[in-house]
Amino acid sequence: xxxxxxxxxxxxxxxxxxxxxxxxxxxxxxxxxxxxxxxxxxxxxxxxxxxxxxxxxxxxxxxxxxxxxxxxxxxxxxxxxxxxxxxxxxxxxxxxxxxxxxxxxxxxxxxxxxxxxxxxxxxxxxxxxxxxxxxxxxxxxxxxxxxxxxxxxxxxxxxxxxxxxxxxxxxxxxxxxxxxxxxxxxxxxxxxxxxxxxxxxxxxxxxxxxxxxxxxxxxxxxxxxxxxxxxxxxxxxxxxxxxxxxxxxxxxxxxxxxxxxxxxxxxxxxxxxxxxxxxxxxxxxxxxxxxxxxxxxxxxxxxxxxxx
Amino acid sequence: xxxxxxxxxxxxxxxxxxxxxxxxxxxxxxxxxxxxxxxxxxxxxxxxxxxxxxxxxxxxxxxxxxxxxxxxxxxxxxxxxxxxxxxxxxxxxxxxxxxxxxxxxxxxxxxxxxxxxxxxxxxxxxxxxxxxxxxxxxxxxxxxxxxxxxxxxxxxxxxxxxxxxxxxxxxxxxxxxxxxxxxxxxxxxxxxxxxxxxxxxxxxxxxxxxxxxxxxxxxxxxxxxxxxxxxxxxxxxxxxxxxxxxxxxxxxxxxxxxxxxxxxxxxxxxxxxxxxxxxxxxxxxxxxxxxxxxxxxxxxxxxxxxxxxxxxxxxxxxxxxxxxxxxxxxxxxxxxxxxxxxxxxxxxxxxxxxxxxxxxxxxxxxxxxxxxxxxxxxxxxxxxxxxxxxxxxxxxxxxxxxxxxxxxxxxxxxxxxxxxxxxxxxxxxxxxx
Numbered sequence: 001x002x003x004x005x006x007x008x009x010x011x012x013x014x015x016x017x018x019x020x021x022x023x024x025x026x027x028x029x030x031x032x033x034x035x036x037x038x039x040x041x042x043x044x045x046x047x048x049x050x051x052x053x054x055x056x057x058x059x060x061x062x063x064x065x066x067x068x069x070x071x072x073x074x075x076x077x078x079x080x081x082x083x084x085x086x087x088x089x090x091x092x093x094x095x096x097x098x099x100x101x102x103x104x105x106x107x108x109x110x111x112x113x114x115x116x117x118x119x120x121x122x123x124x125x126x127x128x129x130x131x132x133x134x135x136x137x138x139x140x141x142x143x144x145x146x147x148x149x150x151x152x153x154x155x156x157x158x159x160x161x162x163x164x165x166x167x168x169x170x171x172x173x174x175x176x177x178x179x180x181x182x183x184x185x186x187x188x189x190x191x192x193x194x195x196x197x198x199x200x201x202x203x204x205x206x207x208x209x210x211x212x213x214x215x216x217x218x219x220x221x222x223x224x225x226x227x228x229x230x231x232x233x234x235x236x237x238x239x240x241x242x243x244x245x246x247x248x249x250x251x252x253x254x255x256x257x258x259x260x261x262x263x264x265x266x267x268x269x270x271x272x273x274x275x276x277x278x279x280x281x282x283x284x285x286x287x288x289x290x291x292x293x294x295x296x297x298x299x300x301x302x303x304x305x306x307x308x
Numbered sequence: 309x310x311x312x313x314x315x316x317x318x319x320x321x322x323x324x325x326x327x328x329x330x331x332x333x334x335x336x337x338x339x340x341x342x343x344x345x346x347x348x349x350x351x352x353x354x355x356x357x358x359x360x361x362x363x364x365x366x367x368x369x370x371x372x373x374x375x376x377x378x379x380x381x382x383x384x385x386x387x388x389x390x391x392x393x394x395x396x397x398x399x400x401x402x403x404x405x406x407x408x409x410x411x412x413x414x415x416x417x418x419x420x421x422x423x424x425x426x427x428x429x430x431x432x433x434x435x436x437x438x439x440x441x442x443x444x445x446x447x448x449x450x451x452x453x454x455x456x457x458x459x460x461x462x463x464x465x466x467x468x469x470x471x472x473x474x475x476x477x478x479x480x481x482x483x484x485x486x487x488x489x490x491x492x493x494x495x496x497x498x499x500x501x502x503x504x505x506x507x508x509x510x511x512x513x514x515x516x517x518x519x520x521x522x523x524x525x526x527x528x529x530x531x532x533x534x535x536x537x538x539x540x541x542x543x544x545x546x547x548x549x550x551x552x553x554x555x556x557x558x559x560x561x562x563x564x565x566x567x568x569x570x571x572x573x574x575x576x577x578x579x580x581x582x583x584x585x586x587x588x589x590x591x592x593x594x595x596x597x598x599x600x601x602x603x604x605x606x607x608x609x610x611x612x613x614x615x616x617x618x619x620x621x622x623x624x625x626x627x628x629x630x631x632x633x634x635x636x637x638x639x640x641x642x643x644x645x646x647x648x649x650x651x652x653x654x655x656x657x658x659x660x661x662x663x664x665x666x667x668x669x670x671x672x673x674x675x676x677x678x679x680x681x682x683x684x685x686x687x688x689x690x691x692x693x694x695x696x697x698x699x700x701x702x703x704x705x706x707x708x709x710x711x712x713x714x715x716x717x718x719x720x721x722x723x724x725x726x727x728x729x730x731x732x733x734x735x736x737x738x739x740x741x
Contacts, residue, residue, distance in 0.1 A: 064549035067596050074741050075552040075592075076496035076544020083439055083490045102738035105412070105432070106498075108441045108490045113409035113434055141699055234699050236599060236658055262598050263658065287549075 036172050039081050039112070040089040041096050042069055043284040044151035044294060045122060045160075049089055051291035052165050052182045056175045060085075062103075065284035068261050069095055070141075070234075074102035082107035085118070087171060089164070092123030093131075093148035117170055123148060125163040126156045129219070132212050133233045141234035151284065153216035154194040154298055158187035186291055193295050194220045197302035205305050206254035208245065208270060210237075210262045213283055214301075217257075221302060226254060229266035237266035246273045255305055259283045279304040348405040349735035353460050355397035358727040359390035365722025366712035369686030371645060371673040372473045373715075389477075390726070396421040397728060398459050404737060410435050416458070427458075427481065439490040449480040450488070450500055451540050451558035452609050453588040461739065463605065463653045463661075464692055465706045465726045469669045470647030474584060474611045476509040480560075483507075484534055496544035496554070506535025511582050511613060512562035518577070522633030527579045527620045528566050535564040544741070552592045554741060559585035565615055573627040576637070580617030586610055590741070599658035600696075608650040612672070615643040619677065641676025659697065665690040670713075684713040700732040 036057040040046035046061035053059065060081050063069040069091075082088060082103055090096050104112060111118040128146025150156045165183020169176030198221050208227040209215070217223050226249065231241035246269075256267045256278035267278035281301055285293035403415040416428040430445030448456040454471055456479075471479050484504035491497040506512035512535055518526040538560030547553060565582040568575055588609040595602025619641065623634040630636070647670065653663035666689055673683040692706040706726045713719045 064596070067549070067594070068598065071600075073552060073592055073594070074738060076542070076554045076741055077546035077552065079490065079498075079741075080494060080496035080544065080546065083496075084492050097738060098736075099738050102740045105434070106490070106740065108436070108439045108488065110409065110435045110437065115409045261596055 036168060037084055037086045038089060038168075039085040039087070041100060042091060042151060043287045043289055044157065044297075045089040045091065046287070047285055047289045047291055047294040048157065048161050048164055048186065049087075049168075050289070051186045052161060052168060052179055054178070054182060056172065056178070057168070061287045063096075063284075065282060065287055066260055068259070069284075070098060072096075072099045074099040074106060076106075078103040079106040082112055083109050085109065085112050087118045087120060087168070088112035089120045090122065091148050091151065092121035093128060093145040094143040095148035117167065120164060120167050122150070122160050122163075126150065126159050129215060131233075132228070141232075147212055147215055149213040149283070150216050152214055152301070153219045154190040154294075155220055156216070157294070158190040161186040161190065189291060189295065193298055197298055198222060200307050201302055202306040202308055206249075206252060207305075208249070208254060208256045208276070210258035210266065213259060214257055214281075217301060221305065223305065226252075229256075229258065229262075229270075236263065237269075242266055242269050246270065249274055249276075255279065257281055257301075257304060277304075348403060349737065350404075351402045351732060351734040351736055353400040353402070353458075354731050354733070355399050355459070356729045357390060357395045357397035357465065359392060359395055360725045361392055362723040362725055363721070365710050365720045366686075366714045366718070368714075369469070369473065369669050369712045370683035370715045370717075371643075371670050371675050371681075372686075397465075397730075400427070400458060400460065402737070404735075406434070427478070439492060441488045441490075443486040443488075444484075446481070446483040447486070448478075449482060449502055449504065449538055450486065451480060451502075451538050451560060452586055452611065453554075453556060453590055453607060454609065455479040457740075460730055460732065463607070463651060463663050463694075464665055464690055465704060465728045466690075466708070468609065468647075468649040468665075469667045469686070469688055470609060470611050470649055473669055474510050474613045474645070474647055476511075480504075480508050480511065480538075482512075482536065484536075495546060496542070498540075498542045500540050500542075502536075502538040502540075502560075503534040504536040504538065505533040506562050506564060508536070511560065511565070511584055512536040513565055513567055515566040515568045515577075518568060518575070520633075521575075521622050521624050522631065524622055524633030524635060526568075526575065526622055527577050527618060528568060529579070531564040531566075536560060536562045550594055550596070552594070552741065554590050556588040557586070558588070559583065565617060567617075570624075571621075573625040573629075574621045574623045574634075574636075576619065576621045578615075578617040578619050580615065580640075582613065582615040584611055584613040586612065592741075595655070597658070600655040600661065601658045603655040605653045605663075606651070608648070610646065610648040612644075612646040614645075617641065617643075637678075639676075639678075641680065642674070643676055644672050644674045645670055646672045653692075653694075659695060661692075661694040661696075663692045663694070665692075681715075683715065684717060684719070686710070686712040688712075700736055702728075702730050704728040704730070 036053055038049045038057050038059045040049055040061050042063050043061045043065040046059050050059045062078050063072055123145055131143040131147040133142045161183045165179045169179045201222055203222040205223040206226045207223050210229040215225055218225055227245045229237045231238050254276050256270050256276050258267050258280055260280045260282055270276055271278045285297045399419055401417045406412045412432045412434055414428055414430055418425050418427040428447045430443050430447045432443045433441055450456045482504035484502055486502040488498055488500035507514050515528050517530045518528045540558035542554055542556045544554040561583045563581050565580050567578040590607040593604035619639050621637040623632050626632055649667040651665035653661050655661050669686045670683055671685050675681050688710045690706055690708040692704055694702050694704040696702045708724045710722045
């Protein structure tokens with residue numbers, strides 16, 4: 001009996017596979033005809049793409065800006081977005097390694113595979129600072145290529161804007177000139193704004209940060225990082241570590257900065273014991289930002305420090 | 309047998325498509341960097357489990373003693389094979405590499421203190437057009453939710469009863485080919501089919517031809533693979549930054565389900581087919597705080613299985629009924645069984661999670677063998693607390709109360725305590741949703 005059943009079942013499979021193939025073939029060209037569909041892992045990258053792409057690009061940001069981009073789930077909605085993307089922008093250097101490769105695999109879209117022109121890995125375009133995880137003990141949170149939090153450095157973002165403008169032009173040659181023009185304007189605005197903000201800050205500022213995610217402030221603001229609230233990257237502050245920070249910094253002046261999603265207790269402890277002001281700051285602009293959102297974020301960072 | 313003429317062309321077609329398509333899309337583009345030409349990632353997952361049976365209940369849930377554990381040679385009394393005291397749990401050595409962006413290759417070796425097993429060894433295409441992907445090799449089927457995940461990703465120390473008893477000790481783990489398609493839609497939609505060899509004890513147990521006894525043929529025959537076909541669909545709407553969910557439906561048909569059991573003087577043979585169908589859902593809430601504080605994960609699965617077999621017993625030794633080769637107990641019957649679990653995990657403090665799991669096995673538990681019987685439902689309730697001191701390490705304490713019913717309708721409770729230490733070393737791959 002069950003032999004006959006088998007026959008009808010396998011025929012049905014054949015038909016459904018054929019139907020799927022046809023549907024896909026019908027849908028695929030419709031996709032390609034539209035503007036450049038860009039998916040960015042963080043809103044800082046999204047802001048650059050939006051500014052450079054203008055009306056020619058549709059930009060979707062995956063990581064909510066108020067979340068730690070290290071620890072996200074490879075959500076079905078991410079895979080759906082990547083499935084339809086012409087271009088994927090990631091910071092790289094291990095920042096998104098806990099979830100992005102799984103989302104890329106689940107998206108079944110060759111255009112955004114590693115090594116394809118549609119995959120823009122920002123860490124490949126610029127020089128990175130050393131990550132403190134490269135020197136410390138291996139606690140499972142190691143960024144071998146360097147510190148991936150370069151979205152806190154507008155000068156590196158300016159370099160990225162130029163590389164991104166060029167890459168977007170390669171994908172849409174018709175708009176290459178306008179992309180490049182906008183990229184250059186973006187780079188100029190980033191550099192000018194960085195200079196302006198740096199001049200307003202009282203020189204020789206000392207800051208303590210939570211994680212190495214604000215290290216790049218050293219690259220453009222007159223600040224020096226003198227400590228981390230985390231005893232090691234990825235490990236929350238311990239009482240012993242905080243006491244030793246207080247011992248080291250006793251009698252000096254400075255500011256404590258941490259991200260909005262990080263627990264405030266360590267910063268509050270330093271504020272009580274050292275008298276240093278502490279500020280929770282965003283690490284990325286709002287999800288739908290273009291360049292102005294990022295410039296505002298730079299202002300927020302700079303203005304946590306004493307102004308001239 | 310009649311399946312082969314259809315299955316072969318499908319297999320051949322899929323393989324040809326997989327191999328030809330990347331070449332067709334030959335517009336190769338050389339990446340500016342990423343010279344990781346070989347790109348071999350290795351990771352080692354080590355696990356230790358301390359197990360303590362606080363009180364002994366019933367070993368096997370009623371109605372599920374057939375087809376389960378056959379040929380596995382498990383000599384432990386417990387379904388998960390832990391001894392009282394210290395156990396080297398289920399450790400894994402994982403190799404991952406890629407051939408450009410054309411293929412990903414995965415080799416996953418599972419081992420405990422006595423055995424090494426190839427758990428998964430497969431290639432996945434990465435360059436097919438139109439949202440298609442093909443996976444070939446030995447792999448964990450993508451039916452349901454937990455089936456394709458390794459113990460390291462589970463929220464509880466042990467496998468859900470429904471997965472263990474409907475499929476097998478390793479879930480639905482098979483050699484074959486899988487084709488999936490992701491639709492270019494706003495909401496994530498994935499459809500997949502799998503052609504599998506058909507060897508999993510719970511759904512496609514395979515024995516093959518048995519030699520005749522005193523000229524009396526047995527009913528079991530060789531049957532060429534693939535003997536099991538499955539299909540699944542997954543759907544995941546976009547629920548914004550805080551919420552995420554995925555819903556799945558899956559099913560499968562085994563054109564061969566064979567069991568042979570050795571009694572004191574006779575072999576009992578079953579030959580027939582089986583099918584299953586199930587639903588799965590997972591929901592995750594992200595509170596946006598550090599170290600998973602305030603996050604929720606809810607997950608549940610239901611599976612139904614029907615086995616439709618002919619039974620025929622043959623004496624291998626003369627007994628009161630007849631000589632060697634004597635045939636009796638000829639009947640055709642169906643077994644209809646199912647199971648469900650629901651679990652929730654909450655991040656009650658930074659790096660700390662607590663979870664509850666409720667399971668029922670055999671809500672429908674009709675076994676047709678002999679005069680037929682409708683057995684009762686077995687239950688299990690588990691609670692766990694997990695601490696993650698650093699990212700790749702977790703320590704989990706779990707208390708499980710099993711409330712199984714036996715074939716005679718007696719119900720008894722057993723209580724188990726487990727302490728699990730799991731450490732991931734080396735390149736730690738990305739986690740799927």
